[in-house]
Amino acid sequence: MYKISEFSEMTGLTKETLRYYAEVKLLEPAYVHPKNHYRYYDDGSYFLAVLLVKLRQFEFTIQEMISVMEDESFANLETLLQEKRDNIQLQIHHLQLKINEIDVFLATGREIEE
Known part of the structure; x- marks a missing residue:
């Protein structure tokens, strides 16, 4: 103990x-x-x-x-972990979209300056 x-x-x-x-x-x-x-x-x-x-x-x-x-029995643990994993993948996808939007915005700003 x-x-x-x-x-x-x-x-x-x-x-x-x-x-x-x-x-x-x-x-x-x-x-x-x-x-x-x-x-x-x-x-x-x-x-x-x-x-x-x-x-x-x-x-x-x-x-x-x-x-x-x-x-x-921890029978649902695998399901919950998979759901967490899927949610993280979705967050990554949304963050990648934001990164792409930032890149486009920056590129547009550079084009205007030229």
Whole structure:
């Protein structure tokens, strides 16, 4: 079992984030001492924490992360990741269109100067 400070260091999640994740039932401690309320995490918690860190890197919202964690089989995870990937591809496409518009605008400005 790992104290919250140890677990925070292991996972890169701040103690505040871990407390918040417990509050929203996203990642609850494996054990909470009944007298001093210290939180302890186990190896299973570590696996889930690493998954949550990855999901945040992929810009999952808290609600999306809760949805993934509630589906303990992770059956929908692949679908959600594919949707994120598709959205990123669409954003890239829109950004490329903006770049092209800027290039055209710059070229038009150069033609006027000549």
